[in-house]
Amino acid sequence: MNRFLSNLFARRFQCNTKNNLHTSGQDFAWTKSILPKSFIQNNQKIYPPQEIGENPRPAFICHQKTNIKYSHEKLWYIACFVRGMTVDEAVKQLSFVNKKGASFVKETILEAQDLAVKQHNVEFKSNLWIAESFSGKGVHIKGIRRHARARLGEVRYQYSHYFVRLEEGKPPEDYFKRNPLTAKQQLENWLEGMRKRKIINSF
Amino acid sequence: MISRVHHLKNIIKNVEKNILQIFGLPPRELALAYTYEKRLPEPKKFSIKDIVGDGILLAVPKFRRTVEKRLKRKFGSPEYTWKMLVPKTNIIVCNSCGHYHERGHLCAHCYKKVEAETKEIQDKIQQKLGNQKPIENDVIVLYNGESLPDQPKEFWRGKRIIEMKKDRPQWFSKNLLEKTTQQPSESKDVKPTDLA
Numbered sequence: 001m002n003r004f005l006s007n008l009f010a011r012r013f014q015c016n017t018k019n020n021l022h023t024s025g026q027d028f029a030w031t032k033s034i035l036p037k038s039f040i041q042n043n044q045k046i047y048p049p050q051e052i053g054e055n056p057r058p059a060f061i062c063h064q065k066t067n068i069k070y071s072h073e074k075l076w077y078i079a080c081f082v083r084g085m086t087v088d089e090a091v092k093q094l095s096f097v098n099k100k101g102a103s104f105v106k107e108t109i110l111e112a113q114d115l116a117v118k119q120h121n122v123e124f125k126s127n128l129w130i131a132e133s134f135s136g137k138g139v140h141i142k143g144i145r146r147h148a149r150a151r152l153g154e155v156r157y158q159y160s161h162y163f164v165r166l167e168e169g170k171p172p173e174d175y176f177k178r179n180p181l182t183a184k185q186q187l188e189n190w191l192e193g194m195r196k197r198k199i200i201n202s203f
Numbered sequence: 204m205i206s207r208v209h210h211l212k213n214i215i216k217n218v219e220k221n222i223l224q225i226f227g228l229p230p231r232e233l234a235l236a237y238t239y240e241k242r243l244p245e246p247k248k249f250s251i252k253d254i255v256g257d258g259i260l261l262a263v264p265k266f267r268r269t270v271e272k273r274l275k276r277k278f279g280s281p282e283y284t285w286k287m288l289v290p291k292t293n294i295i296v297c298n299s300c301g302h303y304h305e306r307g308h309l310c311a312h313c314y315k316k317v318e319a320e321t322k323e324i325q326d327k328i329q330q331k332l333g334n335q336k337p338i339e340n341d342v343i344v345l346y347n348g349e350s351l352p353d354q355p356k357e358f359w360r361g362k363r364i365i366e367m368k369k370d371r372p373q374w375f376s377k378n379l380l381e382k383t384t385q386q387p388s389e390s391k392d393v394k395p396t397d398l399a
Binding site for chain 1: 251286287288290291294303305
Protein backbone atom coordinates (compact mmCIF):
# COMPACT_ATOMS: atom_id res chain seq x y z
CA MET A 1 0.00 0.00 0.00
CA ASN A 2 2.79 2.33 0.98
CA ARG A 3 4.76 1.53 -2.12
CA PHE A 4 1.71 2.03 -4.34
CA LEU A 5 1.07 5.46 -2.88
CA SER A 6 4.70 6.50 -3.12
CA ASN A 7 4.80 5.41 -6.78
CA LEU A 8 1.68 7.43 -7.48
CA PHE A 9 3.15 10.57 -6.03
CA ALA A 10 6.54 9.97 -7.59
CA ARG A 11 4.98 9.95 -11.05
CA ARG A 12 3.38 13.32 -10.50
CA PHE A 13 6.60 14.69 -9.09
CA GLN A 14 8.53 13.48 -12.12
CA CYS A 15 6.23 15.39 -14.43
CA ASN A 16 7.11 18.62 -12.68
CA THR A 17 10.82 18.49 -12.27
CA LYS A 18 13.89 16.94 -13.76
CA ASN A 19 12.54 14.98 -16.72
CA ASN A 20 10.50 17.74 -18.31
CA LEU A 21 12.47 20.76 -17.20
CA HIS A 22 14.16 21.29 -20.51
CA THR A 23 11.18 20.63 -22.76
CA SER A 24 8.77 22.74 -20.75
CA GLY A 25 8.26 25.00 -23.74
CA GLN A 26 9.04 28.31 -22.06
CA ASP A 27 10.44 30.97 -24.30
CA PHE A 28 13.75 31.61 -22.59
CA ALA A 29 17.03 30.76 -24.25
CA TRP A 30 18.21 28.74 -21.31
CA THR A 31 15.15 26.49 -21.23
CA LYS A 32 15.31 25.75 -24.91
CA SER A 33 17.68 22.78 -24.66
CA ILE A 34 16.24 20.03 -26.79
CA LEU A 35 18.33 17.00 -25.98
CA PRO A 36 19.48 14.81 -28.84
CA LYS A 37 17.56 11.54 -28.93
CA SER A 38 18.15 9.76 -32.22
CA PHE A 39 21.69 8.58 -31.57
CA ILE A 40 20.86 6.96 -28.27
CA GLN A 41 17.80 5.24 -29.77
CA ASN A 42 20.18 3.03 -31.74
CA ASN A 43 20.61 1.12 -28.52
CA GLN A 44 16.95 0.07 -28.56
CA LYS A 45 17.06 -1.35 -32.09
CA ILE A 46 16.40 -5.07 -32.14
CA TYR A 47 18.04 -7.06 -34.91
CA PRO A 48 16.56 -10.27 -36.34
CA PRO A 49 18.35 -13.49 -35.41
CA GLN A 50 21.44 -14.09 -37.54
CA GLU A 51 21.84 -16.82 -40.20
CA ILE A 52 24.03 -19.80 -39.41
CA GLY A 53 27.01 -18.94 -41.63
CA GLU A 54 26.87 -15.20 -40.88
CA ASN A 55 29.66 -13.42 -39.01
CA PRO A 56 28.59 -12.67 -35.45
CA ARG A 57 27.46 -9.07 -35.16
CA PRO A 58 29.59 -7.43 -32.46
CA ALA A 59 27.79 -5.79 -29.55
CA PHE A 60 27.73 -2.00 -29.62
CA ILE A 61 26.85 0.68 -27.10
CA CYS A 62 25.74 4.21 -27.98
CA HIS A 63 26.26 6.76 -25.25
CA GLN A 64 26.18 10.53 -25.11
CA LYS A 65 26.96 13.39 -22.79
CA THR A 66 24.81 16.47 -23.38
CA ASN A 67 25.14 20.15 -22.60
CA ILE A 68 28.84 20.26 -21.95
CA LYS A 69 29.96 23.85 -21.37
CA TYR A 70 32.58 23.72 -24.14
CA SER A 71 32.88 24.59 -27.78
CA HIS A 72 31.91 21.82 -30.16
CA GLU A 73 34.68 22.72 -32.59
CA LYS A 74 37.27 22.24 -29.86
CA LEU A 75 35.58 19.04 -28.70
CA TRP A 76 35.83 17.70 -32.25
CA TYR A 77 39.63 17.49 -31.97
CA ILE A 78 39.39 15.31 -28.87
CA ALA A 79 36.63 13.18 -30.40
CA CYS A 80 38.81 12.62 -33.48
CA PHE A 81 41.79 11.76 -31.33
CA VAL A 82 40.00 8.90 -29.64
CA ARG A 83 38.56 7.20 -32.73
CA GLY A 84 39.77 3.68 -33.41
CA MET A 85 41.45 3.21 -30.03
CA THR A 86 40.69 0.55 -27.47
CA VAL A 87 38.82 1.84 -24.46
CA ASP A 88 41.81 1.38 -22.12
CA GLU A 89 44.20 3.10 -24.51
CA ALA A 90 41.75 5.97 -25.00
CA VAL A 91 41.32 6.52 -21.27
CA LYS A 92 45.08 6.34 -20.73
CA GLN A 93 45.84 8.85 -23.50
CA LEU A 94 43.06 11.22 -22.47
CA SER A 95 44.51 11.48 -18.96
CA PHE A 96 47.49 13.26 -20.52
CA VAL A 97 45.64 15.57 -22.90
CA ASN A 98 45.70 19.15 -21.57
CA LYS A 99 42.23 20.15 -22.64
CA LYS A 100 38.98 20.72 -20.76
CA GLY A 101 37.04 18.50 -23.16
CA ALA A 102 39.34 15.56 -22.46
CA SER A 103 37.83 15.05 -19.01
CA PHE A 104 34.28 15.01 -20.43
CA VAL A 105 35.19 12.51 -23.13
CA LYS A 106 37.01 10.31 -20.62
CA GLU A 107 33.99 10.29 -18.29
CA THR A 108 31.66 9.43 -21.14
CA ILE A 109 33.83 6.53 -22.29
CA LEU A 110 34.06 5.12 -18.78
CA GLU A 111 30.28 5.41 -18.33
CA ALA A 112 29.72 3.71 -21.67
CA GLN A 113 32.09 0.90 -20.68
CA ASP A 114 30.14 0.45 -17.46
CA LEU A 115 26.82 0.35 -19.31
CA ALA A 116 28.22 -2.15 -21.78
CA VAL A 117 28.94 -4.68 -19.08
CA LYS A 118 25.75 -4.09 -17.15
CA GLN A 119 23.12 -3.66 -19.86
CA HIS A 120 24.50 -4.72 -23.22
CA ASN A 121 25.81 -8.18 -22.41
CA VAL A 122 29.47 -7.45 -23.04
CA GLU A 123 31.68 -10.05 -21.44
CA PHE A 124 35.00 -8.26 -20.98
CA LYS A 125 35.09 -4.56 -20.39
CA SER A 126 38.54 -4.27 -21.98
CA ASN A 127 37.37 -5.94 -25.18
CA LEU A 128 35.81 -2.68 -26.43
CA TRP A 129 37.00 -0.16 -28.97
CA ILE A 130 35.71 3.23 -30.05
CA ALA A 131 33.90 2.83 -33.34
CA GLU A 132 32.27 6.26 -33.52
CA SER A 133 33.11 9.42 -31.66
CA PHE A 134 31.90 12.89 -32.58
CA SER A 135 30.73 16.18 -31.14
CA GLY A 136 27.57 18.15 -31.73
CA LYS A 137 26.44 21.72 -31.10
CA GLY A 138 24.27 22.42 -28.07
CA VAL A 139 22.52 25.70 -27.26
CA HIS A 140 24.49 28.88 -27.73
CA ILE A 141 23.42 31.59 -25.33
CA LYS A 142 24.13 35.03 -26.70
CA GLY A 143 25.48 37.94 -24.76
CA ILE A 144 26.82 41.40 -25.60
CA ARG A 145 30.19 42.96 -24.88
CA ARG A 146 31.47 46.41 -25.60
CA HIS A 147 34.30 47.38 -27.86
CA ALA A 148 35.96 50.75 -28.33
CA ARG A 149 34.21 53.49 -30.32
CA ALA A 150 30.62 52.58 -29.46
CA ARG A 151 30.80 49.20 -31.14
CA LEU A 152 29.21 46.06 -29.75
CA GLY A 153 30.34 42.51 -29.99
CA GLU A 154 28.48 39.26 -29.59
CA VAL A 155 29.57 36.81 -26.90
CA ARG A 156 28.52 33.20 -27.30
CA TYR A 157 28.28 30.90 -24.30
CA GLN A 158 28.61 27.63 -26.11
CA TYR A 159 27.32 24.24 -25.07
CA SER A 160 28.03 21.03 -26.92
CA HIS A 161 27.19 17.33 -26.90
CA TYR A 162 29.50 14.37 -27.17
CA PHE A 163 28.50 11.03 -28.73
CA VAL A 164 30.42 7.77 -28.56
CA ARG A 165 29.75 4.27 -29.84
CA LEU A 166 31.75 1.42 -28.37
CA GLU A 167 31.99 -1.87 -30.18
CA GLU A 168 33.03 -5.22 -28.81
CA GLY A 169 36.15 -6.83 -30.19
CA LYS A 170 39.56 -5.76 -31.40
CA PRO A 171 39.92 -2.41 -33.17
CA PRO A 172 41.07 -2.34 -36.82
CA GLU A 173 44.85 -2.09 -37.26
CA ASP A 174 44.93 1.26 -39.03
CA TYR A 175 41.68 3.13 -38.39
CA PHE A 176 42.71 6.32 -40.20
CA LYS A 177 44.44 4.37 -43.02
CA ARG A 178 47.67 6.24 -42.44
CA ASN A 179 49.67 3.26 -43.77
CA PRO A 180 52.78 3.94 -41.75
CA LEU A 181 55.99 2.54 -43.19
CA THR A 182 57.20 -0.65 -41.62
CA ALA A 183 60.63 -0.77 -40.01
CA LYS A 184 62.01 -2.59 -43.05
CA GLN A 185 60.62 0.02 -45.44
CA GLN A 186 61.99 2.87 -43.30
CA LEU A 187 65.44 1.24 -43.30
CA GLU A 188 65.40 0.80 -47.07
CA ASN A 189 64.40 4.43 -47.56
CA TRP A 190 67.23 5.58 -45.36
CA LEU A 191 69.75 3.38 -47.12
CA GLU A 192 68.59 4.70 -50.48
CA GLY A 193 69.07 8.25 -49.25
CA MET A 194 72.54 7.46 -48.02
CA ARG A 195 73.51 5.82 -51.33
CA LYS A 196 72.29 8.78 -53.38
CA ARG A 197 74.87 11.05 -51.83
CA LYS A 198 77.60 12.33 -54.07
CA ILE A 199 80.95 13.84 -53.31
CA ILE A 200 80.76 17.10 -55.22
CA ASN A 201 83.27 17.86 -58.00
CA SER A 202 84.26 14.23 -58.14
CA PHE A 203 84.05 11.69 -60.96
CA MET B 204 0.99 120.34 -53.95
CA ILE B 205 4.13 118.39 -53.16
CA SER B 206 5.13 120.90 -50.53
CA ARG B 207 1.84 120.25 -48.74
CA VAL B 208 2.52 116.57 -48.67
CA HIS B 209 5.90 117.36 -47.27
CA HIS B 210 4.31 119.66 -44.75
CA LEU B 211 1.94 116.91 -43.61
CA LYS B 212 4.75 114.48 -43.45
CA ASN B 213 6.72 116.89 -41.23
CA ILE B 214 3.76 117.31 -38.90
CA ILE B 215 3.37 113.56 -38.47
CA LYS B 216 7.08 113.28 -37.88
CA ASN B 217 7.01 115.90 -35.19
CA VAL B 218 4.01 114.30 -33.51
CA GLU B 219 5.81 110.97 -33.41
CA LYS B 220 8.94 112.68 -32.09
CA ASN B 221 7.03 114.32 -29.32
CA ILE B 222 5.22 111.16 -28.33
CA LEU B 223 8.49 109.31 -28.12
CA GLN B 224 9.96 112.18 -26.06
CA ILE B 225 7.04 111.98 -23.66
CA PHE B 226 7.59 108.30 -23.07
CA GLY B 227 11.30 108.88 -22.60
CA LEU B 228 12.21 106.75 -25.59
CA PRO B 229 15.18 107.68 -27.74
CA PRO B 230 14.50 109.46 -31.07
CA ARG B 231 13.92 107.39 -34.13
CA GLU B 232 17.17 108.57 -35.74
CA LEU B 233 19.04 106.40 -33.38
CA ALA B 234 17.06 103.26 -34.29
CA LEU B 235 18.94 100.50 -35.96
CA ALA B 236 17.73 98.94 -39.13
CA TYR B 237 19.24 95.68 -38.19
CA THR B 238 20.41 94.30 -34.88
CA TYR B 239 23.40 92.08 -35.01
CA GLU B 240 22.81 89.24 -32.51
CA LYS B 241 25.53 86.83 -31.70
CA ARG B 242 24.31 83.61 -33.31
CA LEU B 243 24.81 80.58 -31.05
CA PRO B 244 26.17 77.50 -32.82
CA GLU B 245 23.37 75.07 -33.60
CA PRO B 246 23.37 72.01 -31.34
CA LYS B 247 25.15 69.40 -33.41
CA LYS B 248 22.79 66.63 -34.37
CA PHE B 249 23.98 63.33 -33.00
CA SER B 250 24.52 60.62 -35.54
CA ILE B 251 26.24 57.31 -35.05
CA LYS B 252 28.47 58.16 -37.99
CA ASP B 253 30.34 60.77 -35.90
CA ILE B 254 31.73 58.13 -33.61
CA VAL B 255 31.81 55.11 -35.82
CA GLY B 256 32.92 56.96 -38.92
CA ASP B 257 32.85 55.07 -42.12
CA GLY B 258 33.70 51.81 -40.41
CA ILE B 259 30.13 50.70 -40.02
CA LEU B 260 30.42 48.28 -42.93
CA LEU B 261 34.06 47.25 -42.37
CA ALA B 262 34.02 43.58 -41.40
CA VAL B 263 32.67 41.76 -44.40
CA PRO B 264 34.28 38.88 -46.30
CA LYS B 265 35.64 39.93 -49.66
CA PHE B 266 36.34 36.53 -51.12
CA ARG B 267 35.25 32.99 -50.57
CA ARG B 268 37.63 30.99 -48.41
CA THR B 269 39.28 28.32 -50.51
CA VAL B 270 39.19 24.72 -49.38
CA GLU B 271 42.96 24.81 -48.84
CA LYS B 272 42.61 27.70 -46.40
CA ARG B 273 39.77 25.98 -44.62
CA LEU B 274 41.70 22.75 -44.25
CA LYS B 275 44.80 24.60 -43.13
CA ARG B 276 42.80 26.35 -40.44
CA LYS B 277 41.22 23.11 -39.30
CA PHE B 278 44.19 20.75 -39.40
CA GLY B 279 47.23 22.99 -39.39
CA SER B 280 50.35 21.84 -41.17
CA PRO B 281 52.84 19.08 -40.25
CA GLU B 282 55.71 21.48 -41.00
CA TYR B 283 54.43 24.18 -38.65
CA THR B 284 51.69 23.53 -36.10
CA TRP B 285 49.76 20.31 -36.43
CA LYS B 286 46.38 20.99 -34.87
CA MET B 287 45.23 17.39 -34.53
CA LEU B 288 45.99 15.66 -31.25
CA VAL B 289 48.70 13.01 -31.42
CA PRO B 290 48.85 10.07 -29.00
CA LYS B 291 51.80 10.21 -26.64
CA THR B 292 54.32 7.40 -26.78
CA ASN B 293 56.07 8.29 -23.53
CA ILE B 294 53.43 7.03 -21.09
CA ILE B 295 54.69 4.25 -18.83
CA VAL B 296 53.38 2.32 -15.86
CA CYS B 297 54.59 3.22 -12.38
CA ASN B 298 56.32 0.23 -10.81
CA SER B 299 55.13 0.92 -7.28
CA CYS B 300 51.46 1.82 -7.77
CA GLY B 301 50.52 0.69 -11.28
CA HIS B 302 49.14 4.01 -12.45
CA TYR B 303 50.31 5.71 -15.62
CA HIS B 304 52.69 8.62 -15.82
CA GLU B 305 54.88 10.27 -18.44
CA ARG B 306 58.47 9.12 -18.78
CA GLY B 307 60.67 11.63 -16.99
CA HIS B 308 57.84 12.84 -14.76
CA LEU B 309 56.85 11.74 -11.29
CA CYS B 310 53.94 9.39 -10.86
CA ALA B 311 51.01 11.59 -9.81
CA HIS B 312 49.47 8.93 -7.61
CA CYS B 313 52.67 8.30 -5.68
CA TYR B 314 53.35 12.00 -5.41
CA LYS B 315 49.95 12.62 -3.86
CA LYS B 316 50.88 10.25 -1.03
CA VAL B 317 54.14 12.10 -0.44
CA GLU B 318 52.35 15.45 -0.62
CA ALA B 319 49.83 14.40 2.02
CA GLU B 320 52.53 13.17 4.37
CA THR B 321 54.58 16.32 3.88
CA LYS B 322 51.58 18.46 4.67
CA GLU B 323 51.04 16.51 7.89
CA ILE B 324 54.65 17.03 8.96
CA GLN B 325 54.47 20.71 8.09
CA ASP B 326 51.26 21.16 10.09
CA LYS B 327 52.89 19.45 13.03
CA ILE B 328 55.91 21.73 12.77
CA GLN B 329 53.67 24.81 12.65
CA GLN B 330 51.69 23.53 15.61
CA LYS B 331 54.74 22.87 17.74
CA LEU B 332 57.20 25.53 16.71
CA GLY B 333 54.72 28.28 15.82
CA ASN B 334 54.59 31.05 13.24
CA GLN B 335 56.42 33.80 15.16
CA LYS B 336 59.84 33.45 13.60
CA PRO B 337 60.98 31.63 10.50
CA ILE B 338 62.34 28.21 11.31
CA GLU B 339 66.03 28.33 10.54
CA ASN B 340 67.12 25.21 12.39
CA ASP B 341 67.06 21.65 11.21
CA VAL B 342 63.96 19.72 12.04
CA ILE B 343 64.22 16.01 12.86
CA VAL B 344 61.06 14.01 12.35
CA LEU B 345 60.53 10.93 14.51
CA TYR B 346 57.83 8.34 14.05
CA ASN B 347 56.43 5.71 16.44
CA GLY B 348 59.05 3.66 18.16
CA GLU B 349 62.01 5.65 16.90
CA SER B 350 64.61 7.19 19.07
CA LEU B 351 67.30 9.75 18.50
CA PRO B 352 70.62 8.41 17.27
CA ASP B 353 73.54 8.53 19.69
CA GLN B 354 75.35 11.76 19.03
CA PRO B 355 77.43 14.13 21.13
CA LYS B 356 75.61 17.03 22.69
CA GLU B 357 76.90 19.60 20.19
CA PHE B 358 75.03 17.78 17.46
CA TRP B 359 71.69 18.51 19.08
CA ARG B 360 72.27 22.22 19.56
CA GLY B 361 69.77 24.22 17.54
CA LYS B 362 67.94 21.16 16.19
CA ARG B 363 64.22 20.84 16.68
CA ILE B 364 62.59 17.46 17.12
CA ILE B 365 59.07 16.68 15.90
CA GLU B 366 57.33 13.47 16.98
CA MET B 367 54.68 12.19 14.62
CA LYS B 368 52.17 9.99 16.40
CA LYS B 369 52.04 7.41 13.64
CA ASP B 370 54.03 4.61 12.07
CA ARG B 371 56.67 5.42 9.56
CA PRO B 372 55.29 5.06 6.02
CA GLN B 373 56.89 2.24 4.06
CA TRP B 374 58.24 4.50 1.35
CA PHE B 375 59.77 7.08 3.71
CA SER B 376 63.28 5.83 4.33
CA LYS B 377 65.77 7.81 6.40
CA ASN B 378 67.94 8.15 3.34
CA LEU B 379 65.50 10.62 1.83
CA LEU B 380 66.32 13.31 4.40
CA GLU B 381 70.06 12.82 4.26
CA LYS B 382 71.95 15.91 3.29
CA THR B 383 74.06 15.83 0.15
CA THR B 384 76.86 17.54 2.05
CA GLN B 385 77.09 14.66 4.47
CA GLN B 386 80.30 12.70 4.06
CA PRO B 387 80.05 8.92 3.68
CA SER B 388 80.71 7.32 7.05
CA GLU B 389 83.65 5.06 7.77
CA SER B 390 82.00 3.30 10.73
CA LYS B 391 81.29 -0.37 10.40
CA ASP B 392 78.82 -0.66 13.27
CA VAL B 393 75.46 0.59 12.10
CA LYS B 394 72.23 -0.32 13.85
CA PRO B 395 69.72 -2.17 11.65
CA THR B 396 67.09 0.46 12.30
CA ASP B 397 69.40 3.16 11.04
CA LEU B 398 69.94 1.46 7.71
CA ALA B 399 68.15 3.28 4.91
